[in-house]
Amino acid sequence: MNDFSDHIGIIGAGISGLALGCTLAKEGYSSIIFEKNNELGSHGAGISISPNGLKVFKSLGLEESLNHSSKLGLTSEIYSYDECVYSADSKVRTTSRESLYKVLLNEYLSLGGSIYFNHELENIDIPIELFILKIISPIKFSILLLAMALNQNVEISFLVLI
Numbered sequence: 001m002n003d004f005s006d007h008i009g010i011i012g013a014g015i016s017g018l019a020l021g022c023t024l025a026k027e028g029y030s031s032i033i034f035e036k037n038n039e040l041g042s043h044g045a046g047i048s049i050s051p052n053g054l055k056v057f058k059s060l061g062l063e064e065s066l067n068h069s070s071k072l073g074l075t076s077e078i079y080s081y082d083e084c085v086y087s088a089d090s091k092v093r094t095t096s097r098e099s100l101y102k103v104l105l106n107e108y109l110s111l112g113g114s115i116y117f118n119h120e121l122e123n124i125d126i127p128i129e130l131f132i133l134k135i136i137s138p139i140k141f142s143i144l145l146l147a148m149a150l151n152q153n154v155e156i157s158f159l160v161l162i
Contacts (some may be wrong), residue, residue, distance in 0.1 A: 009032055012034075022111060022113075032113075033114070072093050073094060074089070076090045
């Protein structure tokens, strides 16, 4: 059995999983990401990051990297038919999922993070503290974090304490 008791396990190497791995590393925690696919890749169109989301990138020291791969909108406008009924300065940054993914991936790897491919969560056996991943033997963690896409538009992260 692989014993990663001194690591926090993260299931999923998407945007949420990589952001979580970067956050943990910056706080001094070792983590390991398990990804069900055999390679990394980001699918989807553009993504807009609100001021609250931008605070996360700033706290991770990734504000400059994000700024280089994104654009801050000048104004936000709401139209009713052909008439602009509201206009305000925009504080939302827009980028592609691929660019955002690359920023997070580069940071996670530079912080010493590891990603194990072809490892899909198959079962959680809470009473005996094992997380069964397809392809490999059982793995033991004290904490496992899941960062999985529910669909192409929504990612969810939650904590399972053992």
